Amino acid sequence: MAMRSANAVWEGDLKGGKGTMKMKSGAWEGPFTFASRFEEGKGTNPEELVAAAHAGCFSMAFSNELSKAGHIPTKVSTTAKVYLENATIGVIELESEGIVPGIDEKKFQEIAEGARKNCPISKLYAGAQIKLNAKLVK
DSSP: OOOOOEEEEEESOTTTOEEEEEETTSSOEEEEEHHHHHSSOSSBOHHHHHHHHHHHHHHHHHHHHHHHTTOOOSEEEEEEEEEEETTEEEEEEEEEEEEOTTOOHHHHHHHHHHHHHHSHHHHHTTTSEEEEEEEEEO
C-alpha cells in the first residue's frame, strides 16, 4: 500500500495568521494565509492543492482507461477547478483534453466518464458534484 504524507503548520489567529504546507517528498513547500485562501492574496491554499491532485489523478486514470481500451493517448491535459463556499467544497469542475489517435467521440466520452467516477481523488470527493467537460482534440 502506498502512503503519501504532507505537513502543514499554522501560526496565529485565522485572519492574521500565516502557515506553510510541505510535501514529505520535498517536491513542494509553500506559504498560505487567510488572504490566499479566501481572497486573492499571495500563496496557495488547500483547495488549490486538491485541484492539482484531482487534475493529476484524473489525467492518469483517463490515460490508463484509454490504454486498456486499446486507445493509447498521445496526451491528456486536465484542469480542475475547486469551488469553496460556506466552508464546503460543493463543486469540482474537470476540463480535460485528450489527443487520442483512432478513437471516436462516443467512446472517448464513455471512457472519460468512467475515469471521472473511478479515479481515487474523485472517489474521495464523492460528496461534491464533480462535473466533467472532456474534449477530444483532433
